[in-house]
Amino acid sequence: MEDISDLASTLTHDEIIEVTKSTLSTLIISDPLLSDLPPDIVLEEVLAQTAVEHGQSITIFISRDDEPMLKVIVPQSATVSDLKKAIARHFELYQKRTGSKVKVSWKYVWRTYDLNFEGIILDDNCSKIDNYGVTNKVTLTFKKRKKKRKI
Structure with a gap:
């Protein structure tokens, strides 16, 4: 010592x-549990990965048009709002690692795009994601919102 x-x-x-x-x-x-994490991890990512291994959280893949997929970890009882916050947080970490300084307006993103799971739009922020059938290791996509016609 x-x-x-x-x-x-x-x-x-x-x-x-x-x-x-x-x-x-x-x-x-x-460590086999943490080996797929990036070398500059933060405590939040270690805790999330551990929660997945203990069955307390699920992994969701977010597909974007021509961009790499995002791997987001959320609790099993997460709401759509929780999922959106996790996507924003994960994307911020992704940008930090890639050195991108582009500011993303999440208010604009959620006003312009919906999350889509097998043709079902996750439109109720207060609803739990498992109500839409979202489980571990599923892929969600961004879908452009249709404009509402004024009559």
Whole structure:
């Protein structure tokens, strides 16, 4: 234990952070449960992945036209509103990792697009997603909303 404290006192703060990051990265890669997570994970992602393994959460894939699929984790009892918030959070992490600085107006996105599951539109934000038949490892798509005609 003295060796660790001696070593810690000789390293700078930045060096200790680098050693910690590399150690965590090695542990994550070697763990079969966490190995598919990115190396710069946040605590929220670790907790979500653990909840999936314990059967408390489900994984939902979000298909976007010409973009890569998003993998979103939500609790089994999530509402459509919870799912939308999880999509927004996951997309923010995705943008941060890719270095994109584009600001997304989620108010515009949800006003313009609906989430679609096998032809069913998830339109009630207060309804639970399992009411629409959404279960683990299903794929949802964005579907452009049709404009309501004024009479």
